[in-house]
Amino acid sequence: MRLATTLTAALIGLPSAAWAQGPDGATLFARCAACHLPDGAGVPGAFPALRAQVGRYAAVPAGRAYLVSVVSHGLTGAVAAAGMVYSGFMPAQTLSDEEVATVLNHVIHDIAAPGSKAAPFTGAEVAALRQGREGASAQDSRALRPDDLAVDP
Template identity: 35%
Template sequence: MIRSLLLAAGLLAAAGPALAQTAPPAYRSNCQACHQADAKGLPGQFPRLNGRANQIAATPEGRKFLMHAVLFGSSGRIVVDGKTIIGVMPAFGRLSDPDLAQALTYVSRLGGGKAPAAFTAAELKAARADQLSSTAVSASRVRLLEAKQIP
């Protein structure tokens, strides 16, 4: 009996981190097709979020950029892991603030390192009020990259 309980406890402990990293429905339905289930993207086609979004979300400017990117989209040329990607990130402003907050929290906690604070619906609501074009979001990415505020 004790052995069975220890085995069950061990299985639950091992499953805990995996369960904590289950992608929320908004990610699975809207992001996974391009960025993949593990958020590792497709080199040269869709950027990796796993291990990058946490670095971007580590600063207030980076957090705002991530929110703007999902709300308003982005386009142009970026280099990720030494591979150039020329593409378009569609705007997902049609999704609710809580859904976007869950998706951003999920990707920003992948890949190890210090996990940033969870994104909140209130943050998304405030970022939504900025009403940016995808071109403006892309330009902000360039400025943040040049200032070494994002990877």
């Protein structure tokens, strides 16, 4: 009887605990994969690949601010990545601070730059980088891009 009660509590408790943590990086990345493809390879000329340059952005403060801005506010304006120039438009993604951190960590550490020593994003860091930029635009993200880091050596 006691065991049954404990088991029931565990069964009821599990889904709510998983929900409280929010969706994982792979689940969140599905929305990005619609354009950047599931392996982040992108579509040359249309959607840039999420590759080594993303790991380089994540390694410096200016690049971290850029990554959070791209996901939060979108991106537009000519950008060169992996030898191609893109002049497209990425729409802002409606995600919580925690979700932005989770999806960026997945992109950086699982897809774009495995082995990267860049510190994982936290929801608190994303919140701080978003503070005061609520009305920012996709053009504003372009102005933050560290173009020198985009070029593969």
